[in-house]
């Protein structure tokens with residue numbers, strides 16, 4: 432997966448920039464815009480069917496998108512409305528493992544990338560390194576990873592803890608998690624370690640593969656990595672963060688930062704802060720790409736798009752949006768107003784909408 436392979440084929444005046452567009456998806460009936468699955472022509476209830484994902488991947492590639500970006504959580508939203516509301520409204524439950532969807536979608540596409548969310552907080556790095564390398568091999572280098580540290584207390588209880596690890600220490604753990612992965616992906620196998628020499632009965636050359644012997648604060652990993660060098664070795668790293676501590680991790684590792692933001696000013700400030708932090712850590716800040724969330728309602732004509740917007744409003748679940756938004760709110764008793772949806776810009780026949788539910792934290 433590369434962030435710079437697609438170039439516009441028309442001449443532009445001024446400095447040329449490539450706009451990268453990902454489809455933001457999640458393998459569940461209701462990701463962030465809740466209630467839509469009830470619309471008669473909506474297909475989200477088919478998220479457990481292979482055909483649904485093959486069709487989505489083919490369409491995303493045909494539309495010229497860079498990647499399908501798969502969100503994930505490993506627990507439930509139980510702070511407002513409890514499990515009851517989550518199940519009734521399908522709020523990210525049921526929810527499938529995003530990594531498992533990738534090989535099927537890769538088989539029916541050629542250039543589309545796939546970025547999946549995976550948390551550094553609960554599952555150990557060794558097994559994840561192997562899973563990612565497997566995907567990198569099978570997709571011929573078209574995978575990315577959205578590095579998250581998780582925010583649902585129920586997720587912690589699902590993995591044997593009483594509650595979430597303290598916020599900043601989750602990022603300390605994430606930094607070490609990534610260090611382990613770099614050692615496995617980049618440092619365990621030399622490029623020419625696989626010889627496949629039938630004559631001499633040698634598949635791989637033992638002198639070109641090494642243990643990593645990582646001994647850190649959170650992890651002890653001997654190695655070697657179980658997978659030979661893959662096309663990318665380290666997949667494209669995405670990060671989505673809001674906090675000062677999270678920003679340090681993002682600026683250290685990420686190639687692409689996925690951000691929400693209520694105003695252009697907020698987005699601009701977030702980008703400037705992240706680039707400054709990257710520069711402080713010795714990276715070229717210009718290397719970082721930023722993806723901003725946008726809701727698009729497309730139609731062949733503006734009337735068609737407006738009619739879709741009317742249906743969007745009609746099916747919109749304020750209860751669902753409130754449950755997920757308030758879970759993520761840092762206020763103990765949320766004072767957030769009810770989520771609202773309003774047209775923001777026109778782009779040809781398409782409408783770019785502003786929906787509070789599209790700001791995920």
Ligand SMILES: Cc1cc2nc3c(=O)[nH]c(=O)nc-3n(C[C@H](O)[C@H](O)[C@H](O)COP(=O)(O)O)c2cc1C
Nearest residue numbers: 502503548579581671672673674677689690691792
């Ligand atoms: C656009 C966007 C997408 C995100 N997707 C996920 C996700 O799929 N899974 C997840 O656990 N967290 C996701 N998050 C939450 C972040 O990982 C992070 O927890 C949140 O932005 C709060 O930042 P902080 O952890 O630095 O405080 C997302 C955040 C943003 C801005």
